[in-house]
Amino acid sequence: MALLDLSDVTVSIGALMPLDRIAFSIEAGEIVGVVGESGSGKSLTAMAVMGLLPLIGGRITSGAVRFADVELNRLPERDYRALRGRRIALISQNPMTSLDPIRRVGQQIDQVSMIHLGLGAQQARLRSVDMMRQLRIPEADVVHGNYPHHLSGGMKQRIVIAMALAADPELIVADEPTTALDVTIQAQIIQIMVEMVRRKNVALMLITHDMGVVAQACDRVVVLYAGRVAETGSVERIFAAPRHPYTKSLIGCIPVEGLAPGGLKGIDGVVPGVANYPTGCRFHPRCSLAQDRCKIEAPLLRTFDEGAAACHLAGDPP
Amino acid sequence: MTVPSSALGRLLRTPRGLGAAIVLAIIVLAAILAPVIAPYDYAAQNLRNANMDPGALHWLGTDEFGRDLFSRIIYGARTSLVIGVTSISISMVCGMALGATAGYFGGAFDRVVTMVVDLSWSFPEILLALILIAILGPGLASTMIAISIAYLAQFTRLTRAQVMALKSETYVEATISLGAGSGHVLFRHLLPNAVTPVIVAGMLATGDAIILEATLGFFGLGAQPPTPSWGAMMSSGTAQIFIAPWIIIFPGLAIAITVIAINLFGDALIDALDIRQRLREG
Amino acid sequence: MSAPLVSMRGLGRTFVNRKGLFGARRSMRAVDDVTLDIPAGKVTGVVGESGCGKSTLARLALRLIEASSGSVTFDGTDIGSLEPAAMRQIRRRMQMVFQDPYSSLDPRYSIADCLLEPFAIQGLMPPARQRAAQVDDLLDMVGLARSVASSFPHQLSGGQKQRVGIARALALKPQFLVLDEPTASLDVSIQAQIIALLERFRDDFGLAYLFISHDLGLVRYFCDQVVVMYLGRIVEVMDRPDARPRHPYSRALLNSTFAPDPAKRRVVTPMAGEIPSPFALPPGCAFAARCPQASALCKAERPTLAESTAGGRIACHHPQD
Numbered sequence: 018m019a020l021l022d023l024s025d026v027t028v029s030i031g032a033l034m035p036l037d038r039i040a041f042s043i044e045a046g047e048i049v050g051v052v053g054e055s056g057s058g059k060s061l062t063a064m065a066v067m068g069l070l071p072l073i074g075g076r077i078t079s080g081a082v083r084f085a086d087v088e089l090n091r092l093p094e095r096d097y098r099a100l101r102g103r104r105i106a107l108i109s110q111n112p113m114t115s116l117d118p119i120r121r122v123g124q125q126i127d128q129v130s131m132i133h134l135g136l137g138a139q140q141a142r143l144r145s146v147d148m149m150r151q152l153r154i155p156e157a158d159v160v161h162g163n164y165p166h167h168l169s170g171g172m173k174q175r176i177v178i179a180m181a182l183a184a185d186p187e188l189i190v191a192d193e194p195t196t197a198l199d200v201t202i203q204a205q206i207i208q209i210m211v212e213m214v215r216r217k218n219v220a221l222m223l224i225t226h227d228m229g230v231v232a233q234a235c236d237r238v239v240v241l242y243a244g245r246v247a248e249t250g251s252v253e254r255i256f257a258a259p260r261h262p263y264t265k266s267l268i269g270c271i272p273v274e275g276l277a278p279g280g281l282k283g284i285d286g287v288v289p290g291v292a293n294y295p296t297g298c299r300f301h302p303r304c305s306l307a308q309d310r311c312k313i314e315a316p317l318l319r320t321f322d323e324g325a326a327a328c329h330l331a332g333d334p335p
Numbered sequence: 336m337t338v339p340s341s342a343l344g345r346l347l348r349t350p351r352g353l354g355a356a357i358v359l360a361i362i363v364l365a366a367i368l369a370p371v372i373a374p375y376d377y378a379a380q381n382l383r384n385a386n387m388d389p390g391a392l393h394w395l396g397t398d399e400f401g402r403d404l405f406s407r408i409i410y411g412a413r414t415s416l417v418i419g420v421t422s423i424s425i426s427m428v429c430g431m432a433l434g435a436t437a438g439y440f441g442g443a444f445d446r447v448v449t450m451v452v453d454l455s456w457s458f459p460e461i462l463l464a465l466i467l468i469a470i471l472g473p474g475l476a477s478t479m480i481a482i483s484i485a486y487l488a489q490f491t492r493l494t495r496a497q498v499m500a501l502k503s504e505t506y507v508e509a510t511i512s513l514g515a516g517s518g519h520v521l522f523r524h525l526l527p528n529a530v531t532p533v534i535v536a537g538m539l540a541t542g543d544a545i546i547l548e549a550t551l552g553f554f555g556l557g558a559q560p561p562t563p564s565w566g567a568m569m570s571s572g573t574a575q576i577f578i579a580p581w582i583i584i585f586p587g588l589a590i591a592i593t594v595i596a597i598n599l600f601g602d603a604l605i606d607a608l609d610i611r612q613r614l615r616e617g
Numbered sequence: 618m619s620a621p622l623v624s625m626r627g628l629g630r631t632f633v634n635r636k637g638l639f640g641a642r643r644s645m646r647a648v649d650d651v652t653l654d655i656p657a658g659k660v661t662g663v664v665g666e667s668g669c670g671k672s673t674l675a676r677l678a679l680r681l682i683e684a685s686s687g688s689v690t691f692d693g694t695d696i697g698s699l700e701p702a703a704m705r706q707i708r709r710r711m712q713m714v715f716q717d718p719y720s721s722l723d724p725r726y727s728i729a730d731c732l733l734e735p736f737a738i739q740g741l742m743p744p745a746r747q748r749a750a751q752v753d754d755l756l757d758m759v760g761l762a763r764s765v766a767s768s769f770p771h772q773l774s775g776g777q778k779q780r781v782g783i784a785r786a787l788a789l790k791p792q793f794l795v796l797d798e799p800t801a802s803l804d805v806s807i808q809a810q811i812i813a814l815l816e817r818f819r820d821d822f823g824l825a826y827l828f829i830s831h832d833l834g835l836v837r838y839f840c841d842q843v844v845v846m847y848l849g850r851i852v853e854v855m856d857r858p859d860a861r862p863r864h865p866y867s868r869a870l871l872n873s874t875f876a877p878d879p880a881k882r883r884v885v886t887p888m889a890g891e892i893p894s895p896f897a898l899p900p901g902c903a904f905a906a907r908c909p910q911a912s913a914l915c916k917a918e919r920p921t922l923a924e925s926t927a928g929g930r931i932a933c934h935h936p937q938d
Binding site for chain 3: 267276278
């Protein structure tokens with residue numbers, strides 16, 4: 018049974034419905050990339066899994082989020098709190114705001130193992146410093162006593178990763194963990210994250226807009242567009258033979274080594290906002306293959322022998 | 336300006352905004368139409384009818400000289416509004432000029448302006464006004480000058496803060512890269528974007544200025560007789576307080592209603608424009 | 618080979634500030650000894666991470682900030698020596714497209730006003746009855762609907778705003794365009810649209826571009842020559858976009874750019890250390906603290922930018938082959 022399973026999860030915020038029947042699953046120890054552009058709903062998906070939707074006035078109106086054998090969307094807040102940080106951990110986009118500026122970083126990692134694993138202060142400290150060394154933080158025992166403002170962006174994000182791993186979670190949800198970092202630092206952080214989750218057999222839901230990161234780090238991919246799942250599949254198949262026209266075009270938007278001048282084509286049109294989603298398939302105004310059916314009837318997410326796609330025209334690759 | 340006019344529409348749809356706007360409109364209209372509305376000449380004395388209770392002949396009664404209070408209050412509205420609005424307008428224009436120049440060009444000029452502003456900021460406006468009137472002598476003109484100067488610091492600070500925040504906006508850089516000089520940048524981009532919080536602050540300051548004028552008038556330092564002034568009316572009414580308390584009460588109420596209406600309107604405008612954050616920076 | 622349109626010689630810019638309220642004054646060389654030629658009709662890419670000075674360089678190229686040292690020559694004229702009136706004239710020929718479409722347009726101006734402003738500033742305003750046509754021409758050129766003219770910035774998407782920014786920059790028909798990370802805040806599908814648009818203009822109008830970016834993959838696609846900067850200095854100039862980088866930092870940048878192809882996964886070599894503070898640069902090569910190839914020479918003596926055996930230029934004591 019999958020570790021995390023979203024089945025037809027629909028999220029509403031007021032009168033708007035920014036997520037519509039999201040369905041995918043993550044196995045234990047798997048790295049799944051949830052990729053999409055702005056307005057795709059990827060951050061909302063993370064919040065739905067973490068049970069943080071009430072913070073923005075949202076709620077899951079139908080479908081279910083199952084973690085191990087617990088139905089998360091029906092869980093009372095008290096039980097959800099016991100789960101967060103212990104079995105499911107969150108890494109947010111901005112390390113600047115994830116860390117408490119007036120407490121030493123080491124203490125913030127220690128707290129996690131003290132609260133969730135019941136460790137004493139000394140034991141927690143040893144565990145934290147060990148974790149920091151594994152994350153290649155130089156002079157870890159000195160850095161343990163630093164305040165966040167002493168550290169660079171890349172270092173802060175490593176601390177946040179350490180906090181996420183401290184209680185030995187089964188699943189980490191990482192929401193654009195490297196977007197705010199420089200390119201070379203981003204590459205280091207992605208490398209370290211992948212190494213750590215493999216070593217500890219932790220599942221990772223990696224939310225990003227960057228297909229390069231997805232290709233580098235993920236086992237499977239979920240492509241979101243305008244609040245719906247466009248396609249899911251293994252990373253090899255998605256890049257080699259994408260089924261959904263959006264996935265195909267999205268890959269084509271990235272300048273690859275050796276691309277001839279003039280070869281970079283965008284996708285015409287704009288990403289629709291939540292208030293004006295098109296009828297039928299939400300991608301049809303921008304799709305070069307759109308037919309009349311696409312404008313009226315929203316395609317269902319169909320499973321193929323490998324992966325799934327929500328497109329009337331998708332068939333098995335030749 | 337498209338943004339503030341739509342805000343005005345929003346404002347008038349709230350009960351607070353609409354109520355305040357109606358009251359203000361009545362006061363302004365009464366002041367403008369004073370010669371038409373006032374049943375009596377505000378200076379006409381009739382000692383036989385002195386200190387009369389409010390009644391059919393004199394709606395709000397008479398003062399110690401038999402002058403009709405209703406007429407005097409309506410003409411007093413003129414004095415208060417003219418002094419309040421004129422002084423604050425002058426103060427705003429000068430404050431914006433100083434603040435924009437200091438904020439945009441910085442340097443020694445900015446340091447001097449900031450020092451002077453901070454200095455005057457530390458004095459209560461009433462004290463500044465009293466000092467200035469002591470130098471200039473009492474009267475309508477000196478009252479207006481004194482009030483203008485007393486509130487100058489506020490508008491200078493606010494404009495300076497706005498301009499300093501806005502001058503690092505990308506569109507300012509874009510305008511400069513197109514070849515614009517400082518004048519174009521200041522008058523076409525910075526001031527128009529900075530002006531909205533300043534206007535609202537000006538509106539609220541008008542309420543303050545009316546109270547300040549009344550205070551000065553109470554001490555006989557404001558508009559001199561026979562020009563009716565609510566503050567002066569209250570001052571002369573103190574002697575009659577047990578015989579004819581309405582001589583103090585009615586002008587006092589007039590001040591209160593006017594200033595409350597202005598403040599409520601200003602508050603509603605702040606909400607409608609949603610600029611609470613920008614005002615705090617000033 | 619004709620003379621380059623823009624020439625920078627020994628260009629530098631230093632910023633001073635105080636450490637805290639009472640600390641000693643300290644200085645930082647945001648741009649340090651940059652010598653670079655930008656040929657007409659070609660795209661010169663400048664790539665680097667935060668603190669490398671690329672944004673400062675962009676502004677120095679257009680004299681939006683003053684240089685502390687060195688010179689910028691545009692079409693034979695040293696722009697640093699020009700009086701304001703002459704500078705205003707020459708600005709017609711060199712324009713900038715900014716990174717943030719959300720703040721590059723005055724929120725109170727309609728799009729038509731935004732597009733007419735260049736003409737107003739330069740005293741070239743067309744007569745009233747021709748203005749709408751001028752605005753329409755510019756909107757057509759960047760692929761925006763004519764109805765956009767009466768809209769305001771907050772009603773447009775990021776991509777549309779950026780198109781307006783490009784149209785505004787091209788309104789006076791410049792020869793040189795500086796683009797400061799023009800697509801960094803846009804979705805990747807919109808980024809590709811904008812790049813395609815810029816390609817067309819380069820070809821149609823023979824424009825010279827100075828294209829600033831942190832995305833080496835994009836720069837190698839779009840640019841004819843690629844300049845890599847680190848902490849204010851040029852470390853390598855590649856005169857062909859597909860050239861193999863020889864500087865360890867350029868290699869690290871390329872290594873960090875993931876290809877959208879799982880078959881091309883790579884192991885990211887760990888890079889030790891952090892970017893040093895620009896206020897306290899060690900002597901020698903700026904990259905020495907993090908460079909896997911660093912030797913004692915690298916830490917002591919700063920390498921000069923010289924001809925590279927692969928064409929282009931490189932500043933390194935031990936270039937990789």
